[in-house]
Amino acid sequence: MTDRARPPRPSSKPNGQWKIDGTTPLNGNEEWKQEDGGLAVRERIENTYAEGGFASIDPTDLHGRFRWWGLYTQRKPGIDGGRTATLEPHELEDEYFMLRVRIDGGQLTTEQLRVIAGISTEFGRDTADVTDRQNIQLHWIRVEDVPEIWRRLESVGLQTTEACGDVPRVILGSPVAGIAADEIIDPTPQIQEITERFIGDASLANLPRKFKTAITGHPSQDVVHEINDVAFVGIVHPELGPGYDLWVGGALSTTPRLGERLGTFVPPDRVAEVWHGVTQIFRDYGYRRLRNKARLKFLLAEWGTEKFRQVLETEYLDAPLPDGPAAPKPTSPGDHVGIHRQKDGRFFVGVTPLVGRSSGSQLTRLADLVEAHGSTRVRTTPHQKLVILDIEEDRIPSLVAGLDELGLSSRPDLFRRSTIACTGIEFCKLAIVETKVNAAAAIEVLEERLAGIDLPHPISLHVNGCPNSCARIQTADIGLKGQLVVIDDEQVPGYQVHLGGGLASPLREEPGLGRTVRGLKVAADGIADYVERVVRRFLADREADESFAEWAHRADEEALQ
Structure with a gap:
């Protein structure tokens, strides 16, 4: 297994690159995305499927467009793994959904955490998994309950928009953004700008496949940037000050490929522009004919970093980017487990749900515990961890004891x-x-x-x-x-x-x-x-x-x- 995917072999067939081959769909998946985009299905979920139940759902909506709103059918209990590859999707699926709550940057208030927890206990059989994409996933969700779930999430500023599908997925962000004593730059404004401007934007809602983003300003490089389609890593330019090193083209799956630096320095006020440019390159030049070749990593393997940077700067940016240095090797772990001092003198405490498994009941008690210790802020991490912010030093022993009672250890065994x-x-x-x-x-x-x-x-x-x-x-x-x-x-x-x-x-x-x-x-x-x-x-x-x-x-x- 190598770090670099082989460039695609030349093909006499078009690859479905919109700017080269035109936008004529080359497979069924591309056809339905063009006929009626994934974002459009929300109205049908709210006004048709929630009323008619699971049996009323159009199959293309069910197996395609629902993903644009964070919904996948879950596996029917009792089907062994040997049948995974032999059964059709409708034979594998149950009439319940996994619902992915999008948490950009992993930033949650205790009010938001309590709403997610309440949805879990009321609608999801008390399931809640903290993922390595900083989301929280619920299970056993019925389509009849989705409109009410959306109402509750959106009332506290949360969403499931584009949590799945061929779209810009959740933006990974440093869990200690804005509070770490050794932070290079706080990426929160950049994450918020991208989310507010581009998530739910119809012009970016039909990408070749999923598109993953990571942004960190912490020296631990805590967002697994090397395996994202686009990533911004905090650095200090010797002349231009704090900003970001730009990476593109990382992803794993069955053909793993680590991302590569483009050698550029991205000032904070240009992050959204550059992110938009890279995303549009993927939309316009990404391969669409074969879904197993439809990730950005395959385009980068063909183009190389020099051409990628040239196309980005000449076709999609207002001005070229300056050259920039690479980030130095991290000097601390990026999972943030344990007790650490913040820049304001208070402390954050990183804890470990066992393999990311939680529950609505546990998250409710966590919200209560955090508030009882004077904080209203919790973060999820790309390592299936939780971080509690803003704890006064004299409250740490009581908090740690309470977390231990919840099964959330700040001093876990190594494994x-x-x-x-x-x-x-x-x-x-x-x-x-x-x-x-x-x-x-x-x-x-x-x-x-x-x-x-x-x-x-x-x-x-x-x-x-x-x-x-x-x-x-x-x-x-x-x-x-x-x-x-x-x-x-x-x-x-x-x-x-x-x-x-x-x-x-x-x-x-x-x-x-x-x-x-x-x-x-x-x-x-x-x-x-x-x-x-x-x-x-x-x-x-x-x-x-x-x-x-x-x-x-x-x-x-x-x-x-």
């Missing part, structure tokens, strides 16, 4: 801190294997078996239910990709293993993707056994200050079994 998991087969129609339950069970066993073991650093464990890498398996120390595996001549749910991946970190000189070992598979109930075995081997074999990722890339295959 509890560093493990994330996607939705998995419990709710996802694409999944082959369970994730959150298996990962949580493994953490419990590892905490017991490795108690007292002195790990040199947290070892990240990412568990994904299918090859699509929502849990970023290629960028973890240990990444597990869900699939059916053969163990002792029997086919069982399990995982392919990726080892030694990682993004911007104090532990790495450069970001990189994990390696795979031929034939290395782990049964779904064998995560703890494998992780314990490979960690103990790492501790026995490591040299000097070698990290797990460094060891995993140099170790022979026998050591990684």
Whole structure:
């Protein structure tokens, strides 16, 4: 597996690039997007489908346009992973929805958190997952309840607009924006400008596929910028002061590719313009004929950074961008777990929901606890964590004790801190294997078996239910990709293993993707056994200050079994 996707082979067929091939649709998906855009379905949801129920929903709306409003049908219970690839969508889906609440920059008030929690308990069977895209996902949602849910969310400034679909998805932002003592620049104004100007803009609501954004001004580079379509990383230009380094073309899934720097400096007042330019390049030049080639990373692989910058500056920007320096290597972890002093002298506290799994009841109690300690601000993170802001020093012990009672530790075990998991087969129609339950069970066993073991650093464990890498398996120390595996001549749910991946970190000189070992598979109930075995081997074999990722890339295959 390499960091750079191969450029697409020349084709005698048009690729569906609007500025080159014209806008004639080349597949069914492009046809319905042009016939009636995804944003238009809201009126039908409110006035037709909420009245008529699930059976009244047009199939194209159900499997297509609903995504533009954060709605996916969830998996019908009881369908095993071996049937995921053999059944049609209507055979896999239940008459309930996953609803994704869009939280740009991860910024929430306790009032907003309480509204989400109330929706969860009243309409979603008390489900709530904190995702690695800073959203909160609810399940068991009925279409009949969606208009009321929207009303409640929008009454406190939240939305589900373009939370899914071929659109600009949620904007990842530093969870400590505006409050960190060591912050380079606060990206909040830039996130707000992009959101207010462009989310829900019909001219950007038909992209080739999804489009992901990340913006941070923190030196920990805490928004996994290397795997976003466009990202802005805080830097200080020697002449121009604080601003951003521009990255484009990152994404994972089945063809992972790390983004690349364009070598430009973006002043704060030009971030929205540059973001709009990159997004329009994707709209106008992105490949639309084949959906598996329709991400920006494939266009960048063909063009290269020099051409990409040239097209951006000459066709989409008012003026060229100055050259700029790269951001230095981070010196602190980007998950913000623990207790940290803010620039105003108060403190923020980062806590760990177990593999991102929460509930409406837990979030309600969290909102109560935060307010009882004098704060009204909470942040979600790209690492499935929560951060509570604005705590006075003398209130920290009481807050930490209350968080522990809620199961939200600010001092978690290393694996509890560093493990994330996607939705998995419990709710996802694409999944082959369970994730959150298996990962949580493994953490419990590892905490017991490795108690007292002195790990040199947290070892990240990412568990994904299918090859699509929502849990970023290629960028973890240990990444597990869900699939059916053969163990002792029997086919069982399990995982392919990726080892030694990682993004911007104090532990790495450069970001990189994990390696795979031929034939290395782990049964779904064998995560703890494998992780314990490979960690103990790492501790026995490591040299000097070698990290797990460094060891995993140099170790022979026998050591990684």
